[in-house]
Amino acid sequence: MTKHAQKESQNDVAPSRDDHDHQPPAPLAHALTRLRALRAERAARARLHRELATYDTPAEIADLLAAVDRAEELPGAGEVRRILNRNLQDYYRSTTQRLAG
Structure with missing residues (x-):
């Protein structure tokens, strides 16, 4: 191998990870940040x-709905x-099914 060929092959070596900034490109970084936020929101829900x-029970749900009505601005x-109303619907649906079955 000539000196010139050796020099070219040395230049063809991929840069090490230390040669890079370790930061993803801006659009990818934004997408990753958004994905993390969506996952956190889903986990909180x-x-x-x-x-x-x-x-x-209907009584427990009614108490909570009354509290939510007083704190509507929160x-x-x-x-x-919405969740409490769905729980109430589920309660009545399961009660009706038990009585019919």
Whole structure:
């Protein structure tokens, strides 16, 4: 191998990871940040569903709905109301099915 060929082959070596900035390109970084935020939101919603599922009688749900009505201006009040109303529907649906079955 000539000196020139040796020099070219040395230049063909891929740069090591230390040669790079370790930062993804801006669009990818933005997408990754958005994906992390979406996952965190999904986890928070799932946690809220689990916590509100423990209130499963009409009386318990009515008490919570009354509290949500008093705190309507708080963020997430609408989401809590939707979950509680769905829990109430599920309660009546399961009660009706038990009685019919």
